[in-house]
Amino acid sequence: MDSMEEWLAKLPDLAVTYGMRVLVALLIFIIGRWLSKVIAKAVEALMTKRGVDRAAIGFVGGLTSAGIMAFTLIAVLAHLGVQTASLVAVLGAAGLAVGLALQGSLSNFAAGVLLVVFRPIKAGDYVEAAGAAGVVEEVSIFSTTLITPDNKKIIAPNAAVINSVIVNYSAKDxxxxxxxxxxxxxxxxxxxxxxxxxxxxxxxxxxxxxxxxxxxxxxxxxxxxxxxxxxxxxxxxxxxxxxxxxxxxxxxxxAGIGIPYPQMDLHVQNLPERPPQS
CATH class of the missing domain: 3.30.70.100 (Alpha-Beta Plaits)
Structure with a gap:
């Protein structure tokens, strides 16, 4: 009975302590969610201003928002007293496994982000890259599309483009x-x-x-x-x-000015005499 009374006596203090933790955790979640939207919109606005493909804008914006929310949830759980070390380890292992499985696609995606951010090429430029030459039709998330002078369509992985020497013939006026x-x-x-x-x-x-x-x-x-x-x-x-x-x-x-062309003069010496005809 005494233990129950002691527990009830401590209940207000516990409510205040844990209630404050819950309120702060809720505040962290709200601020994190707001930041994820603001930063994602800022990234999308910047990419739109640079004329990036819509699919790439939506994908990068969503990825930015998801990344911020993931950190927010970890911060919320940590503030509530949950041991997040094991959770982070599990997420890290899962991320590593996914990364190894999608290594080629992720490298193309990372290269696409670099192409979008630094813009060494853009739609309408005539370039040489990844062993091909043509007019850039589109720089998407994973690949770059070129149209050759004879109207062939070449789709090059972004990793091959970013890792090659890029010659941009349209970069200067x-x-x-x-x-x-x-x-x-x-x-x-x-x-x-x-x-x-x-x-x-x-x-x-x-x-x-x-x-x-x-x-x-x-x-x-x-x-x-x-x-x-x-x-x-x-x-x-x-x-x-x-x-x-x-x-x-x-x-x-x-003007009577000659343009030489390759030619060969053949000089024959000591030509044998033709045998007499009978």
Missing amino acids: TRRVDLVIGVSYDADLKQTREVLTKVVTASDYVLTTPAPTIEVSELADSSVNFVVRPWVNSADYWNAYFQLMANIKVALDE
Whole structure:
């Protein structure tokens, strides 16, 4: 009877102590849930501003919210006096098992997050990556889709893309067109330079700044090689390339400047006499 009375006497103190723990734990849960929503929305807003694919936005936002809530629940249980060490160990072991089972997919996902955050490529860029070249159609959670110039669709794992050398031809507004024009050794170099300069400056695609470079680069086996290096807008690269190649050929022909081509002269010595015919 005395023990019951003692227990009842302690009940108000116990109620206050544990009631405060429950209230604080509830407060931690409410704050954690609010933070998970706020941070997830902030991440989604940032990704939306950067033009990330919707599927990736939803997935990353949900993953962010779930991660914060997991930490919140562990904090709540720890505050209530529950031993969370074993729970964390079990979750860690489960996470390790899942990670090993989905190693390839997780590496692609992690690479996709890096591509989304740092944006070395984006939709519409012409790139070389993962051994392929084409226009980026989409950067999704696990893969990157490229469309080749001959309209083939290439789907490359994000891990292969992020681990390869990425050449982004669309990253800058301007590009340099590099042409090598070979002329005959009999050609007048001053005249040749004037003809090439006239063709380059007459093109609507060529920019005046930076100025184009037109110089002799090599005395080759059968030709004197000029480098012709004008700057153009990146979007005009191939139009400028094809136009300049055709116009240079026409202009050199009109100026009488020869363009050598591979040939072989055969000299026969000590040709045996033809036997007399009977």
